[in-house]
Amino acid sequence: MSLAASDGSGRLRPTPSAGALHPVDTELVVGAGCSLPPGRYGYDPLRHRVHRLGGQPDGTLPGVTVELSVTARRTVSHYGHRAWPLLLLDTGHAAAALFLAVRALGAGEPGLHMDGSSERPLAAVHVPPPGPVHRADGSVHRLDGLLYSQPSASAPTPDELLARRSTPPPLPGAPAPDALRAVLITSTRAGGGELRWCAAVGPPRPGLMELAPDGSTLRRCAAGEARPTLAAWAAGQAWIADAGAVLLARGCPADADTPHIRRTHLRAGFAVHLAHVTARRHGLTARPVGSWQQADLGAALGATPGRDWIVHGLALGTLHAEEENTS
Numbered sequence: 001m002s003l004a005a006s007d008g009s010g011r012l013r014p015t016p017s018a019g020a021l022h023p024v025d026t027e028l029v030v031g032a033g034c035s036l037p038p039g040r041y042g043y044d045p046l047r048h049r050v051h052r053l054g055g056q057p058d059g060t061l062p063g064v065t066v067e068l069s070v071t072a073r074r075t076v077s078h079y080g081h082r083a084w085p086l087l088l089l090d091t092g093h094a095a096a097a098l099f100l101a102v103r104a105l106g107a108g109e110p111g112l113h114m115d116g117s118s119e120r121p122l123a124a125v126h127v128p129p130p131g132p133v134h135r136a137d138g139s140v141h142r143l144d145g146l147l148y149s150q151p152s153a154s155a156p157t158p159d160e161l162l163a164r165r166s167t168p169p170p171l172p173g174a175p176a177p178d179a180l181r182a183v184l185i186t187s188t189r190a191g192g193g194e195l196r197w198c199a200a201v202g203p204p205r206p207g208l209m210e211l212a213p214d215g216s217t218l219r220r221c222a223a224g225e226a227r228p229t230l231a232a233w234a235a236g237q238a239w240i241a242d243a244g245a246v247l248l249a250r251g252c253p254a255d256a257d258t259p260h261i262r263r264t265h266l267r268a269g270f271a272v273h274l275a276h277v278t279a280r281r282h283g284l285t286a287r288p289v290g291s292w293q294q295a296d297l298g299a300a301l302g303a304t305p306g307r308d309w310i311v312h313g314l315a316l317g318t319l320h321a322e323e324e325n326t327s
């Protein structure tokens with residue numbers, strides 16, 4: 001439900017990747033309480049198998065820690081100087097896919113490590129070992145002979161995760177305010193305070209929308225049509241100018257150090273992935289937009305240049321193009 005290659009059609013993993021290159025590598029650090037013997041394992045997504053690499057490192061936690069790193073060469077050969085931010089965003093998406101899969105299976109509350117302090121691994125998701133986890137009402141949920149925590153109302157279902165796909169452009173149709181608010185709430189909470197979030201919307205009142213300080217209602221933070229400029233900033237992807245809305249993660253000043261750059265991009269990928277699932281749940285079409293060039297949104301809004309760059313985006317719509325043509 002996260003990293004396995006699903007079929008031979010070319011649409012490999014049920015998680016997005018820039019250029020469908022999937023550069024993220026996965027190793028498992030297995031501790032006590034797992035069906036695998038303790039140790040370090042490599043994961044082969046094409047065969048959906050693990051192979052043992054070595055013994056259990058000192059300080060291994062019970063359960064399994066999934067460590068995510070990247071092999072950069074394919075992304076670099078395709079995107080050149082734009083590759084490194086995309087590699088970080090891809091890793092954030094992969095961490096979110098794992099995080100959601102753990103929650104969908106009710107296998108405890110996963111732990112997340114994405115502080116930007118290291119390049120290998122860039123991120124890690126810890127899955128607690130199976131065991132009796134009590135719900136708030138004191139009962140225990142049992143499934144297939146193992147004990148799992150009951151998924152919360154916001155946890156996705158396995159079918160939901162397996163069905164997620166990035167919608168091919170164009171993405172016409174303006175999202176309803178309630179759907180846009182839900183997407184902004186998800187991204188803001190998942191972003192961990194590292195980034196600011198807004199959404200560019202079109203007519204009848206084009207502008208930028210964000211969550212109000214109460215965290216639950218929408219407010220307008222800028223007026224004017226931003227989508228054509230976003231299309232130019234997003235490596236000239238003209239279809240973005242006609243998207244129903246574009247969710248934007250912004251921050252990461254020009255003088256940020258390496259851990260800060262890593263942390264904000266990892267968090268942006270993580271949050272956009274969760275926002276993508278929320279968008280699908282509200283009937284929206286959605287496509288992550290990771291390639292941004294000279295996208296200084298803060299300066300465009302009159303603030304100090306170099307302080308408020310667009311890091312990641314999610315184009316949103318309500319209809320596939322063929323549906324719009326026949327409606």
